[in-house]
Amino acid sequence: MPSSDVLRLYRQIWKVARRIPRGKVATYGQVAELAGIPGGARVAGAAMRASKGLPWQRVLGKRGKNRAGVAILDPVGAAVQRRLLEAEGVEVTDRGLIDLVRYGWVPPR
């Protein structure tokens, strides 16, 4: 069980994750930065893992300059995430990669 402190922090991250619109995706680093934790990508990952009922499938691991990849390493979980994304209109390659130029979320200032 996470402490109340971590919950407060995670809530901030979840708040950001909830703003990601359908058909768009963001990276852990991006979510962390918007949540006020620059460089805290790993924290965002932990928060998403502990999330319930959030669009966690829209938060991906960055796998290059202009592309991201499904977050989950586990083949079964990765397949689920890929399915959810495709259901929202996000193109996912057979290798589980996504074009950030086309589907990357650009948060409103």
Added chain:
DNA sequence: CAGGTGACTCTTT
């Protein structure tokens, strides 16, 4: 305070 962990990311081999 020191050391270990992780749905991360960047650079170098």
Added chain:
DNA sequence: GAAAGAGCCACCT
């Protein structure tokens, strides 16, 4: 392009 190292943040023992 895969593998390895190092840097990063917050949390837990």
